[in-house]
Amino acid sequence: MARQSLWMIAATFFFSVMFLLSKLCTAETGPFEIMFYRAAVGLAFVSVLMVRKGVSPRTRHPLAHLRRCACGLTAFGSELIALSFIPLAIEQTITYTGPLFFCLFLLVECLCLRLPIDRWLLAAAAVGFGGVLLIIRPDVAGINLPGTVFAFSGAFFAAAVGMCLRNLARYGEPTERTVFYFMLSGTLVGGIGTLATGGFQLHSPEVTALLVGVGIAGGIAQIMVTVAWTYGHALLNAVFQYTGILFAVVFGAIFFAERPDALCWLGMSVVCAAGIGAAIRQKKARAA
Template identity: 30%
Template sequence: MFPLRSIALKLSSVFLFTIMASLVKASAEAVPPGQAVFFRSLFAMPIIIGWLAMRGDLRTGLMVKRPLGHFWRGVIGVAAMGFGFAALGLLPLPEVTALGYASPMLTVLFAAALLGERLRLFRMSAVALGLVGVAVVMWPRLTLDSLEGAATLGVLCVLASAALRALAQIHIRRLVATEETSAIVFYFSLTATALSLLSAPFGWVLPSGSVAAMLVGAGLIGGVAQILLTSAYRTAEAAVLAPFDYASILFAILFGMAFFDEVPGPNVIVGSVIVMAAGVIIVWRERALGLQRGKARANMTPHA
């Protein structure tokens, strides 16, 4: 039976993550990225704890066998989230979303380098196609006649975020061999909250009521989205659900136009289509090869 419920959960999580990113973007001029990461992580924790309690996993799900593994997952994830949030303040939302699609391509490369997975010609060709799509999206920002400091920095930030998210995906693949999904989700939020506090001496501010409400909302919505994402992957194969990640570009375009007056250029549209095609090819090829990625994907978040 086609997993309509799981697909609905996945699309709901993608929609909520896009709302979360929009709230972070709306507050980007008022607060630094590290402070946004703190709010995002802290206010996701009550949602996650409540979810664990409802599932009866509050006790067993928080037992860990590799505490250092969770710590390093937190370090990588916080860095990825920080760069991603910084990019949201520098680039249009659709552009950040499209460039973030580099992460699955980089995951394939890192898996070959760090996990010893074989990189055959078919998958390598799909990765190359995806990276061409990413280049199409970012090209106008890097040409000499339109080189702008803020925009170029934004491109570098989102690419750094994508690379770190790919590394986090590799790290999670190792963690799921011994750790419960609930523990990975909880300890990431915990370590992200703690680590983001380290950025406090570097420019945290007292936000206004409206900005604080947006940041708290981003945390609460991010927590709900994480639960929906995890629940989706519990009942359906990764190869079925992964292509629905690309619905985020549609939501990003809608939100960008509605709330930020951002109209994506043709390079963003064309590049996104190229990257999405490459991503779908990679997902279905991995399914054919029997690679199990569902548990790892369930622990991933955009900008984390």
């Protein structure tokens, strides 16, 4: 089981590649077109997988899938917009506060159901968001309000996706079907949005290759993350996913000459530690 969690590192790498290619595209393409290519290629991947496994697209829970798709597309769209405003490493670090938002959602759920509050989870979320404050200081190069707001929006809705996936799992929905509807909705929304905002453009071979690369990297990552969560160790998966911040820093340095300062490095470390701590706490709570 632990060895299968190594797929999470590979998945995180390809997700980082996807966002790198997306950022390289933002100067010449809009978020809807990037969303279309990312989803269309992924749709082809998962459709083949469903046929091979004999998974039907028919579902008894269309509203649950609709909520998941709405949150997922809002999260991805917000991240694409954020990438056009702020450095890659900072945007990805803020994105990885999603698990901390998820902790807050769980705490709100406890309040609504009058269940005991896990103070350790609350502390982890507070510490994690404190780490973000070290990163989004006004004196940091490339930081601006629109990019920060969209990055936090992406993290918030990514956490909402986690809640939606938890509900779909309770309903017994196959992972392939869940991914299928997300990719299908992304293809439709991305395509319609592109047509409504000027239509598909004839890009240079370089930009076209980047767009196709976004889809391929995203499709590979989606399959790998599915394998990791299906067969791997949940706690190791939660830890390994934070390697995405390291990949983003490396890509940012190579392709955009981004150089996080000491406080940014400290903030990134705090976000990682808080997220891992929250994952450990949730694991212990489930085992109790």
